[in-house]
Amino acid sequence: MMKNNRYFLPLLILLISVSACNKDFLEEKPLDFLSPTNAYSSVNGIEQGIIGIYSDVRKQWYRNGGAQAYGLFGLGTDVGYDGETPGGQRFLNNYLTSVTPQYSVIQSWWLYVFAEIQQANTLIDGVEKLDESLWVNAEQKNGYLAEARFFRGWAYRLAVTLWGDVPLITEVIQSAKTDFVRTPTAEIYKQIEDDLIFATQHLPGRGQEKAPGRLTKAAAYHLLTEVYLAQSKFELARDASSEVIDNLGYALMTQRFGAQYDVFGTGDVYYDLFRYENQNTPENTETIWAVQFEPNVLLGVTHPWSNIYSPRLSRLGNAPDGKPAYDPLYQDTLGVGVARSRGTNLVFYTVWEGNWDNDIRNAEHNIRRHFYYSNPQSVWDGKLIDLADYPPGARNLLKDTTNYIYPFVMKVWEPVVEVTKGTNPATGGGGQVHTDFYVMRLAETYLLRAEAYLGLGDQDLAAADINVVRSRANAHPVLPEDVDLDYILDERVRELYAEEMRMVTLLRTGKLIERTRKYNDNPLMPGANIQDYNNLWPIPQQQLDLNRDNQWAQNPGYPQ
Amino acid sequence: MEISTINLEGAFRWESRFVFALNRDKITDLYGDKKDDLGNSWFIGKPISSIYDYQRTGGVWTEDELYKGQIVTGFYPGQFRLRDFDGDGQITPGSDRTIVGYGTPNYRFSIGNTLSFKNFTLSFLINSIQGGNGYYIQRNNYFLEATTDFNYAQRMNQPAVRTNWLPDNGVTDAPGVYNQPLILSGNYQDRSFIRLQDLSLVYNFQQSALSALKLGGLQLYISGKNLHVWTNWEGYDPEVGGSSLPLMRSVAFGLKVNL
Structure with missing residues (x-):
């Protein structure tokens, strides 16, 4: 026994030194689970990864993925405020106290953006490293690269608009890194342009995409237009948008189409554009990119847009005779709004002045302004709800008008689907909607090109583009001398309310502070208390703390 | 540290078990540069659970x-x-x-007692985690600050x-x-608690009664879990903390038959 020990110790040392020297020994080879080292080892794996980005973009920016995505679509700008608690302190109701380095929503958005960038970089890396022989041809490979690079550009464009200088990362981050450097905005825009130009070259054309909701060339040109506009590169913006408008097979819808669902007895083409199942048909030549929502497929999801924008009619209470205003079993076809982002007077009144009766986008079936009591027990059943019919002092008019009853924008709702495909009409689906969400629509491309023309000093052509959109809506044409940036921003309210990321548009055009002060008419927090420095968002404090080996300066105005 | 004692023997039997635990940790270095890591709230020379806040x-x-x-x-x-x-x-x-405090406990203890008299056995376990000196605190804003x-x-x-x-x-x-406020700060509360974790009362039937029924054993019992918590923490359950669901309270009656 003792004798053997002579060999044991050297053997142990040998074993330790063998394992310590051989790095492969420590390397984990995933055999029964997916990791970046094995997931992207086939074309199918790459495909799955790309689909994952679409899914994340949908979840984080077009649903309510835990971080109040609707905050980008109008809340706290010229078009919306918190109607549920207008004097409260939820996100963007008061810039001074909610747009701060500690605020959790801002932190989440930062993390989402950089998670998407990392994911895109991982896929780009995966595509480039994949065995060449596995590709059918170069175009297949470049098609995937184009999608991944589009998303990297898309995420960086959000980051640079919200935060200005941010770290430019084009490689996969493999381990903890604490010395990121903030790259100047111009360099980031250069990278975004490179990514999007590549995408315009290698994404498929309209109708050639693999599945509804996948990217096409036009989406890349459209986003590129916005990126050029943000840098005042007006000629390039004009050319990129012209590509979409002239050469890629798109056209504004001018006739009624698709499933029409005229629940109010009337409808028009603008109404049809937002009806369930009408976004991704070959017939709809206006869709450039729509995020997919399906009620009846495995893992199909909804989005809460109606809930966010609509009045909380169900809480109206009693009719003037003391009976419930609505039959509790069937409140309305309008579902359960919570007025989380109530439109301003700009949205519901000001922008329609001069075209009140003729602009179809303001028709009663597109912006419903009249509501009726619906309870056979009440003598008011079927009568128009008018708060003047209540005895004086019987109602809290502030609560009524900010939260319970105000114009209802029908583009964010799909009443028929809830009734026919849902199960409980009384709940109206809780404000959940299954219509596909337009991220980009040709009408917007026209308005972007109008901005480019305006930047080039050509009001005639700018007016001409705006009038393409206006004539479809049967609005009076705008005169060239009346076109300025504010006019275009107003037209975007008429055409794109609740569709565009209003926050991004206003930051891009440098109009956020001015227009929020002018039009955000929250009765308890006028102008959302926006501060002069809110043209850029604060870097989340957590990110400043984590980057321990390179201290960044916080954006100007925020606590250092 | 654990102490087990038999306090009384005979017809009335009393056994006790006392467990006390104390844990201390300290970060000596993080990345080889002797620098703190604010983002993760890690500080050289401080416990890993340090909480960095206003x-x-x-x-x-x-x-x-x-x-x-x-x-x-x-x-x-x-x-x-x-x-x-x-x-x-x-x-x-x-x-x-x-550093406003530490998330980890200051110390823990538990006391178990078993009392037997004739056919009855009563046992209970008291469990406690204690803070103090800045230990075992947690942010509790949602519960304490409605706004x-x-x-x-x-x-x-x-x-x-x-x-x-x-x-x-x-x-x-x-x-x-x-x-x-312009600056958000945590509203920390001490999570110290004493919990009556287990209580059971058992009655074992006489061997003579069992042989008549041809049974190996017959036992009647009542037992409870998580019967009471003494704490100043105002959230759900101090042990699971602010965001998780509290522990269940359960009471069981039973008859145990051995053939």
């Missing part, structure tokens, strides 16, 4: 302090007082945060809704109704 100094600012100009910039009466470490009249992340960023009291049952501060009601442990 420090509340107790109570809320008053109107009197406002008129005298004693409130730091941007804050109002009815908001919690924060310490301005560098005295520059502002609260900033760069200079006014500190953190939205009035969550409308949307959830709050076990600890407090009267909001008003200029003249003397409340110091809750902010004014509309309170969104």
Whole structure:
């Protein structure tokens, strides 16, 4: 026994030194689970990864993925405020106290953006490293690269608009890194342009995409237009948008189409554009990119847009005779709004002045302004709800008008689907909607090109583009001398309310502070208390703390 | 540390078990550069569970302090007082945060007792985790401050809704109704608790009765779990902390038959 020990110790040392020297020994080879080292080892794996980005973009920016995505679509700008608690302190109701380095929503958005960038970089890396022989041809490979690079550009464009200088990362981050450097905005825009130009070259054309909701060339040109506009590169913006408008097979819808669902007895083409199942048909030549929502497929999801924008009619209470205003079993076809982002007077009144009766986008079936009591027990059943019919002092008019009853924008709702495909009409689906969400629509491309023309000093052509959109809506044409940036921003309210990321548009055009002060008419927090420095968002404090080996300066105005 | 004792023997038997545990940890270095990591709240020479935040100094600012100009910039009466470490009249992340405490327990103990008399056996276990000295604290804003960023009291049952501060009601442990300070800070509470974790009473039938029934054993019992918690923590359950669901309380009656 003792004798053997002579060999044991050297053997142990040998074993330790063998394992310590051989790095492969420590390397984990995933055999029964997916990791970046094995997931992207086939074309199918790459495909799955790309689909994952679409899914994340949908979840984080077009649903309510835990971080109040609707905050980008109008809340706290010229078009919306918190109607549920207008004097409260939820996100963007008061810039001074909610747009701060500690605020959790801002932190989440930062993390989402950089998670998407990392994911895109991982896929780009995966595509480039994949065995060449596995590709059918170069175009297949470049098609995937184009999608991944589009998303990297898309995420960086959000980051640079919200935060200005941010770290430019084009490689996969493999381990903890604490010395990121903030790259100047111009360099980031250069990278975004490179990514999007590549995408315009290698994404498929309209109708050639693999599945509804996948990217096409036009989406890349459209986003590129916005990126050029943000840098005042007006000629390039004009050319990129012209590509979409002239050469890629798109056209504004001018006739009624698709499933029409005229629940109010009337409808028009603008109404049809937002009806369930009408976004991704070959017939709809206006869709450039729509995020997919399906009620009846495995893992199909909804989005809460109606809930966010609509009045909380169900809480109206009693009719003037003391009976419930609505039959509790069937409140309305309008579902359960919570007025989380109530439109301003700009949205519901000001922008329609001069075209009140003729602009179809303001028709009663597109912006419903009249509501009726619906309870056979009440003598008011079927009568128009008018708060003047209540005895004086019987109602809290502030609560009524900010939260319970105000114009209802029908583009964010799909009443028929809830009734026919849902199960409980009384709940109206809780404000959940299954219509596909337009991220980009040709009408917007026209308005972007109008901005480019305006930047080039050509009001005639700018007016001409705006009038393409206006004539479809049967609005009076705008005169060239009346076109300025504010006019275009107003037209975007008429055409794109609740569709565009209003926050991004206003930051891009440098109009956020001015227009929020002018039009955000929250009765308890006028102008959302926006501060002069809110043209850029604060870097989340957590990110400043984590980057321990390179201290960044916080954006100007925020606590250092 | 564990002590097991038999306190009494005979017809009346009493056994006890006492367990005491104390754990201390300290970060000596992180990345080889002897530098703290603010983002992860890791500090050289401090426990790994250190909590880095603004420090509340107790109570809320008053109107009197406002008129005298004693409130730091941007804050109002009815908001919690924060310490301005560098005295520059502002609260900033760069200079006014500190280690306010540690998330881990100060010490733990449990006491188990088993008392037997004739055919009866009574046993109970008391379990406790204790803070103190800044240990075992957790942020509890959602429960303590109904107006953190939205009035969550409308949307959830709050076990600890407090009267909001008003200029003249003397409340110091809750902010004014509309309170969104420029700087968010944690409202930490000590999670110390003593829990009556297990209690059981067992009756074993006489062997003579069993042989008549041809049974190996027959036992009647009643037992309870998580019967009571003594704590000053105002959230759900102090042991699971602020966000998780509390532990269940259960009571069982039973008859155990051995063939």
